[in-house]
Amino acid sequence: MLKVNGNQSYENGNVIQAPTGLQNVQVEFTGSNNKLFISPNSKINNSNIYFPSDNGICLVGDCWYKGLLRIGYECLILVGSRVSCTSPSAIFTAERTFAIIGDDTMIATGTTIRCEDAHAIYNVESGSRLNPSRNILIGEHVWIADHATILSNTTIGAGSVIGTKSVTKGIFPNNTLIVGVPSKAVKENIAWERPHVALNEPVMKSNAIEQSLISNQKFWNKTDSKTHEVAIGKSAFYLLEKYKALYPQFELSNIVAETVYTPNPLMNSKRTTFWEKLQKKLTGKISYKTNLQSKKTV
Numbered sequence: 001m002l003k004v005n006g007n008q009s010y011e012n013g014n015v016i017q018a019p020t021g022l023q024n025v026q027v028e029f030t031g032s033n034n035k036l037f038i039s040p041n042s043k044i045n046n047s048n049i050y051f052p053s054d055n056g057i058c059l060v061g062d063c064w065y066k067g068l069l070r071i072g073y074e075c076l077i078l079v080g081s082r083v084s085c086t087s088p089s090a091i092f093t094a095e096r097t098f099a100i101i102g103d104d105t106m107i108a109t110g111t112t113i114r115c116e117d118a119h120a121i122y123n124v125e126s127g128s129r130l131n132p133s134r135n136i137l138i139g140e141h142v143w144i145a146d147h148a149t150i151l152s153n154t155t156i157g158a159g160s161v162i163g164t165k166s167v168t169k170g171i172f173p174n175n176t177l178i179v180g181v182p183s184k185a186v187k188e189n190i191a192w193e194r195p196h197v198a199l200n201e202p203v204m205k206s207n208a209i210e211q212s213l214i215s216n217q218k219f220w221n222k223t224d225s226k227t228h229e230v231a232i233g234k235s236a237f238y239l240l241e242k243y244k245a246l247y248p249q250f251e252l253s254n255i256v257a258e259t260v261y262t263p264n265p266l267m268n269s270k271r272t273t274f275w276e277k278l279q280k281k282l283t284g285k286i287s288y289k290t291n292l293q294s295k296k297t298v
Contacts, residue, residue: 001026001048004038014051018042027051034071035246036060039081039239046088056093057246059239061103065089072097072116072133076247080105080140080236092116095133098250100240102140102158103233106194110147113138117152137255139174140233141219143192158231158259159219161192173225174261188223221261229259 002008004025008016012032018025019038023045027036031054038044038060046066049058056071063083071077072094079091080103087109091099094116101113116133123130136150139158144150148162151169156178162168163179172178177187193215197205208214232240237257244252 001028004036004049025049031056031073034058035243037239037243044079057243059243061235061239065107067091070094074247074249075115076100076250078236078239080233080239082235083107085111086146089113092118093133096249097133097135097152098247099136099138100232100236100255101138102142102231103236104141105138106143108144108146108148108164111144111149113144113150115152135250137230137232139230140236141216155230157223158233159191159221161190173223173227174231175219175221175223190223191220218258224261227259227261228254229256230254231256231259233257 004016004018004022004027006018006020010029014029014032014034016027016036017038018036019040019042025044025047027049028051030052033054034051034056036049036058039062041062042060044060044063044065048068050070052070053073055074057076058069058071059078061079061081063079063081064085065079065083066085067088068090069077070092074096075093076098077091077093078100080101082104083101085107089107089111092114093099097115099113099115113136115136117131121130122128134153136152137155139156141159142156143161145162145164147165149167151167154169155171156162157172157174157176159175160172161177162183166179166183167181168178168183172185175188175190176185177190178185193208193213202211205211205213214220232255234257240252240255
């Protein structure tokens with residue numbers, strides 16, 4: 001394997017564009033005309049990247065990804081900005097598929113994302129393929145809990161959560177809790193925050209609005225199952241658009257940087273006054289402190 005350290009070009013049209021000083025990032029080219037583009041401020045580390053065939057594209061944003069990336073024949077892997085991994089994970093593509101991971105996705109320990117099943121399954125009478133490789137699209141700010149597996153032909157809307165040890169396959173809208181084997185959407189209109197409950201104040205978290213725990217209100221949306229758009233975030237979308245001439249084989253019209261979902265239900269609730277104050281606080285217009293008196297007036 002080759003150490004990834006700055007821009008490099010090799011025979012057969014294989015190209016690397018990457019910053020110097022990356023920690024333990026290696027690549028292996030077997031085929032030809034493969035491209036690895038890593039953003040200048042990326043903190044990808046402890047990763048092995050494989051191109052076993054031809055015409056693969058791997059785009060890595062300003063993230064903290066660690067693990068295995070395998071980009072198959074005419075495939076695309078895109079890892080957006082601020083994507084984090086607790087420990088090494090794995091993303092597999094094959095047979096002209098893409099795996100797109102939106103900005104601010106949080107990947108927990110032992111997760112696997114695979115567009116292919118590793119081995120082909122056929123119908124014994126017709127000989128036709130039963131498990132063709134399919135795309136995976138994960139929206140912005142999705143939490144993939146530990147030891148979860150995401151299989152081919154899956155779309156996860158922005159702001160959703162995939163539960164521990166879930167095996168997920170299918171189409172799921174934004175802000176949805178997805179759990180089980182096989183996974184099902186068990187709750188809608190959910191939102192999650194990155195700070196660890198055991199490591200960050202307050203030590204008891206009961207209400208994100210009353211305790212001012214909402215870090216970015218754009219992720220607090222009501223589930224909108226009617227929209228076909230998937231928001232992957234501005235940075236991921238920028239990468240996707242910048243290099244789109246390299247993968248004309250993919251239909252990407254439903255992928256956007258941001259989208260407008262059904263209005264947040266909190267905007268029309270009895271907490272409107274409080275919510276307005278919280279909005280101003282998040283935008284830096286006023287300083288607001290939660291106290292007993294403010295709770296009584298909500």
